[in-house]
Amino acid sequence: MSATQIYKHDQPFAFTRGGQLDAIELAYETWGELNEARSNAVLIHTGLSPSAHAASCAADPEEGWWEFMVGPGKPIDTERFFVICVNSLGSCKGSTGPASINPATGRPWRRAFPLLALEDIAAASRLVLRHLGVGQLCALVGPSMGGMTTLAHLRQDPMAARHLLSISSAPRAEPFSIAIRSLQREMIVTDPNWKDGQYSDDAWPENGMRLARKLGMVSYRSAIEWQDRFGRDQQSYYDEAWWGMRYEVESYLEAAARRFIGAFDPCSYLYLSSAMDRFDASAGCEDGLAEALADVRLDSALVIGVDTDVLFPARQQGEIARTLIQLGIDTRLEMLPSPQGHDAFLVDSDNFGSVVGGYFRSIAKRENIAP
Structure with a gap:
């Protein structure tokens, strides 16, 4: 080993x-x-x-x-x-x-x-x-x-x-998968800190990666699981705003996103994601x-x-x-x-x-x- x-x-x-x-x-x-x-x-x-x-x-x-x-x-x-x-x-x-x-x-x-x-x-x-x-x-x-x-x-x-x-x-890749990954890439490259790929460790495109990961998690799991796992249970882990962070499922997505933000390079993500879409x-x-x-x-x-x-x-x-x-x-x-x-x-x-x-x-x- x-x-x-x-x-x-x-x-x-x-x-x-x-x-x-x-x-x-x-x-x-x-x-x-x-x-x-x-x-x-x-x-x-x-x-x-x-x-x-x-x-x-x-x-x-x-x-x-x-x-x-x-x-x-x-x-x-x-x-x-x-x-x-x-x-x-x-x-x-x-x-x-x-x-x-x-x-x-x-x-x-x-x-x-x-x-x-x-x-x-x-x-x-x-x-x-x-x-x-x-x-x-x-x-x-x-x-x-x-x-x-x-x-x-x-x-x-x-x-x-x-x-x-x-x-x-x-x-x-089928159109649905391509659509999901295309939106993830768009979320990353439209983050102001993306800077055409010239981001720095001090100015990471965090929000783009955060949203991309949330969308990814929605596609990785299923509605059946989340109904059984979360239902409509509410939470107080994160500060609540009127547009969100009221339900357990939202906290789940936020926690997953925060773990991913610094764990994967945004440009690497785009390259691998695009390679999947192009493959036949x-x-x-x-x-x-x-x-x-x-x-x-x-x-x-x-x-x-x-x-x-x-x-x-x-x-x-x-x-x-x-x-x-x-x-x-x-x-x-x-x-x-x-x-x-x-x-x-x-x-x-x-x-x-x-x-x-x-x-x-x-x-x-x-x-x-x-x-």
């Missing part, structure tokens, strides 16, 4: 949509041990905002963003599997991105950073795998944006993995996703969705699963009845832990991977 490590790639990295950097750094963490056959490696592509710290370890006991999922005896069992999580290229959690220092200027890249694509995130993560001596993965795992990145990864390397776990993801796994293929993934050679796949997810709805999980089945891949679709919307994979440990744990036990049996 290890705390966050940095892989320094000291060669030019070309971006899909143009531009290149002379070098990049990628933050990653690992759990478990790579077996002698190098056959038990699992790569997690993350959602938009997480770091590489998916789970705690001896070197870093802080709880990870997927703590219930990754670890000894957990659904993705690190006593069997060597688990790798890479912080996305373009993020601000240790990997090179718009918040990183441009060596030519000594200042953050901000809007001078090359336009980012999910294909770039996949390609960068493949560099970490090569650095770690991992050839073919046992499994690719991708929740949310990470599931989109796994499709980019498989298009780049159809033999990249033998098994796939796609969670609450999509082959492309079937780009350039007249016959759609089946043509795009025609060369993929997976042994099995599990596609999981949530019935209350409005960002990545059930029909998108169905399209991924149907395509993989059409390609002759042993594929199972699980639509889980969770009230927690898109974020269910982060918080609904009972539903997700059971299904994911069962899948990885079946992989271990199929691959003869012993603890």
